[in-house]
Amino acid sequence: MSPPTPKDPAFRDRVQASFDKQGLMRTLGASILSIAPGAVEIALAPGPAVAQQHGFVHAGAVSAIADTAAGYAALSLMPPGAGVLTTEFKINLLAPAIGERILARGRVVKAGRTLTLAQTEVFAETEGKERLVALLTATLMTIEGRDGVAD
Numbered sequence: 001m002s003p004p005t006p007k008d009p010a011f012r013d014r015v016q017a018s019f020d021k022q023g024l025m026r027t028l029g030a031s032i033l034s035i036a037p038g039a040v041e042i043a044l045a046p047g048p049a050v051a052q053q054h055g056f057v058h059a060g061a062v063s064a065i066a067d068t069a070a071g072y073a074a075l076s077l078m079p080p081g082a083g084v085l086t087t088e089f090k091i092n093l094l095a096p097a098i099g100e101r102i103l104a105r106g107r108v109v110k111a112g113r114t115l116t117l118a119q120t121e122v123f124a125e126t127e128g129k130e131r132l133v134a135l136l137t138a139t140l141m142t143i144e145g146r147d148g149v150a151d
Helices: 011-020 023-028 059-075
Strands: 031-036 039-044 083-093 101-111 115-126 129-143
Touching: 011 031, 011 059, 023 059, 039 059, 059 083, 059 101, 059 115, 059 129
Parallel strands: none
Antiparallel strands: 031 039, 039 101, 083 129, 101 115, 115 129
16 A cells, blocks of 8 residues: 555645644644654644543643644645634543653545544653553534635
């Protein structure tokens, strides 16, 4: 199977610029590690600001980076001027998110004209080894022609 073809040749710059506008990602200390057609990887450094009461990365932070990775994977395949919005997601939390770094790898499963299905695997990385801690499945919507919704 060949990799998907982006509809916007400037998709990498567009995804990064949109990500940079997200206050929540900045607050969490998350960053994009890679952007490819239909795939985005986001990293989060664990710390007290994103921890829950037991010291694990809070499920809200894990969900936020997982949703964001799925959304930007979808946006990477959308036409110029389009915006992306999540319409639903389900996340399975498989293990405590504890490690040196948390990685969310979003990828498009099926890109449609209006709806895109994406999945994100979230890993906790310790000493170069990765452990799957969450799996998110999301439906994302392409938004076109709506004021204020363009990425």
